[in-house]
Amino acid sequence: MNVLITGGTGNIGSRLVIPLVRRGDRVFVLDVRSQPNFDSPEFRSVNMITGNLSDRATVLELVKSRKIDSIFHFGAVLSGSAEENPYEAWRANMDGTLNVLDAARFGGAQRVIFSSTVATYGEHASRVLNDDSPQWPISLYGVTKVAGERMGVYYHRQFGLDFRAIRLPIILTSHAAVGAASAYGSAVFEHSVLKGEYDFCVNPTTRAPMLYIDDAVQSFLDLHDAPSQKLKRRVYNIHGMSPSAEELEHAVRARVPNARISYHPDPLKCSIVESWPCQIDDSEARRDWNWQPSWDLDKTADEIIGLLKHELENK
Numbered sequence: 001m002n003v004l005i006t007g008g009t010g011n012i013g014s015r016l017v018i019p020l021v022r023r024g025d026r027v028f029v030l031d032v033r034s035q036p037n038f039d040s041p042e043f044r045s046v047n048m049i050t051g052n053l054s055d056r057a058t059v060l061e062l063v064k065s066r067k068i069d070s071i072f073h074f075g076a077v078l079s080g081s082a083e084e085n086p087y088e089a090w091r092a093n094m095d096g097t098l099n100v101l102d103a104a105r106f107g108g109a110q111r112v113i114f115s116s117t118v119a120t121y122g123e124h125a126s127r128v129l130n131d132d133s134p135q136w137p138i139s140l141y142g143v144t145k146v147a148g149e150r151m152g153v154y155y156h157r158q159f160g161l162d163f164r165a166i167r168l169p170i171i172l173t174s175h176a177a178v179g180a181a182s183a184y185g186s187a188v189f190e191h192s193v194l195k196g197e198y199d200f201c202v203n204p205t206t207r208a209p210m211l212y213i214d215d216a217v218q219s220f221l222d223l224h225d226a227p228s229q230k231l232k233r234r235v236y237n238i239h240g241m242s243p244s245a246e247e248l249e250h251a252v253r254a255r256v257p258n259a260r261i262s263y264h265p266d267p268l269k270c271s272i273v274e275s276w277p278c279q280i281d282d283s284e285a286r287r288d289w290n291w292q293p294s295w296d297l298d299k300t301a302d303e304i305i306g307l308l309k310h311e312l313e314n315k
């Protein structure tokens with residue numbers, strides 16, 4: 001199978017490359033950056049195309065000429081960066097998504113898997129959300145992701161495109177995504193181990209839904225591979241854990257006792273993150289494609305801190 005990952009040098013995309021290459025898929029990556037965030041032997045067999053999603057001709061030609069079967073559409077300007085560069089975010093997230101959907105439609109790709117986000121819910125949302133809870137995002141990033149979801153569902157109804165999407169919570173990893181308001185969830189591990197200190201940009205009580213990156217990668221594979229007849233909807237919530245910043249701090253302190261951790265909440269970042277739901281009902285993903293997270297906070301903290309300590313020792 002020929003698979004395209006947009007944003008494929010990013011945190012999630014560069015990890016998804018590994019299982020796809022291992023199972024024999026021919027993997028193409030389209031990204032403005034050619035250096036993967038997570039390097040691996042598998043990434044060396046990727047066909048790397050350095051280009052911009054907003055360049056319609058590039059995206060359409062790529063999908064058609066390489067006979068792409070499935071597209072994992074991860075390329076996007078993330079939440080914090082979108083507030084700083086709204087026009088760039090609009091071009092990448094809105095024009096880029098339209099280009100991907102049209103490339104699939106006209107280029108013959110059957111399936112598009114889209115990475116949406118809990119940031120599509122707004123500050124008046126109830127604290128427990130299901131797949132059909134109202135989406136009134138307060139960030140530009142969230143606005144563009146709601147639009148991407150709706151466009152995908154429209155292309156499914158109108159043109160029969162097999163569009164599938166996951167609303168991800170904050171992703172925890174050893175190196176935080178640059179430009180995400182939610183980066184504190186990963187950055188507290190990264191900075192505490194590598195620099196010995198971390199200053200939270202949110203309140204100790206700020207609580208948000210999170211997921212270890214390996215669970216996110218697995219969720220995209222599982223949704224991609226799920227038989228069509230099992231899917232009762234096109235867009236699914238998934239959930240892992242909901243730690244407060246203080247609980248993250250404790251998880252770090254238990255493993256890095258000398259880390260100096262402080263709090264200087266940034267009002268803009270707090271307002272974005274605190275507008276997100278804490279509890280997410282992911283029962284439909286569990287029912288339709290057997291979604292099941294494997295990583296809790298302790299296991300995640302052990303893994304991330306182990307990886308970072310190994311990195312530090314090998315510097």
Ligand SMILES: NC(=O)c1ccc[n+]([C@@H]2O[C@H](COP(=O)([O-])OP(=O)(O)OC[C@H]3O[C@@H](n4cnc5c(N)ncnc54)[C@H](O)[C@@H]3O)[C@@H](O)[C@H]2O)c1
Nearest residue numbers: 007010011012032052053074075076092115117168170171
């Ligand atoms: N990391 C999270 O916490 C999180 C949470 C919810 C949803 N998501 C979504 O998951 C997807 C992947 O996120 P990630 O954590 O890997 O982020 P990331 O920033 O590491 O990856 C995104 C990639 O998109 C690329 N990109 C940005 N604009 C582009 C453009 N115009 N053309 C081509 N490439 C472009 C970037 O260079 C980057 O490599 C994104 O769509 C993001 O919105 C992430």
